Amino acid sequence: MASSGKSLQYFWLRRLHSLMGIAPIGAFVLEHFFSNSYVFQGPAAYNKMVADLQGLPLVLFLEIGLIGLPIFFHIVLGLVIMATGANNFLQYNHYRNWMYFLQRVTGVFAMFYVGYHVWTTRIAAALSGRIITFADVEHLLAPGWARWLYAIGIVSVCFHFANGIATSLITWGITVTRAAQHRAAIVCWGVFAVMSVWGLLIMREFV
Numbered sequence: 001m002a003s004s005g006k007s008l009q010y011f012w013l014r015r016l017h018s019l020m021g022i023a024p025i026g027a028f029v030l031e032h033f034f035s036n037s038y039v040f041q042g043p044a045a046y047n048k049m050v051a052d053l054q055g056l057p058l059v060l061f062l063e064i065g066l067i068g069l070p071i072f073f074h075i076v077l078g079l080v081i082m083a084t085g086a087n088n089f090l091q092y093n094h095y096r097n098w099m100y101f102l103q104r105v106t107g108v109f110a111m112f113y114v115g116y117h118v119w120t121t122r123i124a125a126a127l128s129g130r131i132i133t134f135a136d137v138e139h140l141l142a143p144g145w146a147r148w149l150y151a152i153g154i155v156s157v158c159f160h161f162a163n164g165i166a167t168s169l170i171t172w173g174i175t176v177t178r179a180a181q182h183r184a185a186i187v188c189w190g191v192f193a194v195m196s197v198w199g200l201l202i203m204r205e206f207v
Contacts, residue, residue: 113153
């Protein structure tokens, strides 16, 4: 009976984890990419976008309640799932086993990258009483190691999100057959490619 209860708990943990990864976190990633795309119009447009976002009513509640806490719980649940799961990609060299492994690797890297990004571009700026500007991000990405960190971080976030969609479709019983999972994988690889290029092009504008 206890084992059955734990299995049921894990069942709902997986579903809550995947749901939060798509909404609100995945939705926020897309919005974040869209907002930062103002950089293609130049530094002035980017600075205005940041100022407008920071001027939104209840912006602190939005950042903490709708973004910060869901990301925190997604990370905690992810670490629990990682600790209780088994990586068998070496014993069973199948596609989904490798995707399972890469999802965990990119998740860990994305966790540290997002933490660094949030601290340097939001928390540190807020503590000093200022709003991040184009020049600040340009200075942040000046060192070579920072550019590599951001490039790998962006690709990791994009992979984690795109592969997370494919995994969620399986978890929620939407793509049941192998053919359906294959089609979903192709679409998600496309999402990964488009988002990665999009994110890297945004970063390049600051370099």
